[in-house]
Amino acid sequence: MTTSYTNSLSPRERFRFTARFSEQAELFADMLDAMKNLLALTSTLTAEERELLAVAYTGVTQPRRTAWQALGKLIAKEEPKGNTEQLALLRKRRVGLETELSQIYQEIINFIDTKLVPSGDFEADVFYLTMKGNYYAHMCEYTSGADQFAARDKSTKAYMAGQIIAEKNLSATHPVRLSVIFRFAELYYNYFGDPAKAHSVAKLAFDDAIADIDKCLEEHYNLSTSIMDKMRNRMTVWKSELESSEIIDEESGS
Numbered sequence: 001m002t003t004s005y006t007n008s009l010s011p012r013e014r015f016r017f018t019a020r021f022s023e024q025a026e027l028f029a030d031m032l033d034a035m036k037n038l039l040a041l042t043s044t045l046t047a048e049e050r051e052l053l054a055v056a057y058t059g060v061t062q063p064r065r066t067a068w069q070a071l072g073k074l075i076a077k078e079e080p081k082g083n084t085e086q087l088a089l090l091r092k093r094r095v096g097l098e099t100e101l102s103q104i105y106q107e108i109i110n111f112i113d114t115k116l117v118p119s120g121d122f123e124a125d126v127f128y129l130t131m132k133g134n135y136y137a138h139m140c141e142y143t144s145g146a147d148q149f150a151a152r153d154k155s156t157k158a159y160m161a162g163q164i165i166a167e168k169n170l171s172a173t174h175p176v177r178l179s180v181i182f183r184f185a186e187l188y189y190n191y192f193g194d195p196a197k198a199h200s201v202a203k204l205a206f207d208d209a210i211a212d213i214d215k216c217l218e219e220h221y222n223l224s225t226s227i228m229d230k231m232r233n234r235m236t237v238w239k240s241e242l243e244s245s246e247i248i249d250e251e252s253g254s
Contacts, residue, residue, distance in 0.1 A: 011037075015035070061138070108131065152191045173220060
């Protein structure tokens with residue numbers, strides 16, 4: 001007796017399953033292809049699908065970011081030696097990585113702007129706007145001058161738009177709300193050089209979440225408290241820097 005199997009997977013389920021196993025196998029280019037195929041079917045993603053989309057883009061960009069940083073260290077080592085040919089090769093590949101990253105970032109930003117937002121779902125909109133803010137912030141890593149200023153400005157606008165929606169429509173302990181505000185605070189520190197603003201933005205969100213922690217949904221609790229722990233750690237660093245700066249100012253003024 002033979003057993004027959006019927007393939008009942010819809011195209012959407014097939015792409016979602018492909019994305020899942022590609023993530024587990026660390027085949028992030030395949031994962032991204034699957035998610036782009038899924039996006040061609042629908043612009044309304046489930047929470048799981050949104051997370052798969054974000055992981056796919058992180059999976060294809062993070063190795064390039066790491067390589068870009070490694071090449072920067074190699075360039076720093078070669079510069080004192082005056083090895084012009086080696087430096088030219090290193091710089092050329094580094095610029096190539098910058099081009100690749102910009103193309104990938106712009107691709108997902110275009111998806112967000114033209115296909116995903118607004119979605120009619122407040123949580124989804126904040127999630128996507130956080131992604132958009134993150135990618136513009138990542139562009140700040142390798143740009144300078146007017147290009148960095150533009151990327152920083154666009155990141156600010158994306159985070160701010162997400163924060164406004166989150167504070168109006170999501171609970172203080174919602175992980176998506178906490179995430180967009182935490183990322184916004186980090187932007188102030190990393191690219192505005194403003195630990196005071198970073199600390200104040202994060203502290204307000206942290207204090208609101210602490211006040212409502214008993215109301216946190218069980219399904220959100222672990223992720224929300226994990227983000228809050230990271231936020232507390234960063235606030236400690238920022239506060240320490242501010243206090244050190246105040247001491248230096250007092251000493252210089254005495």
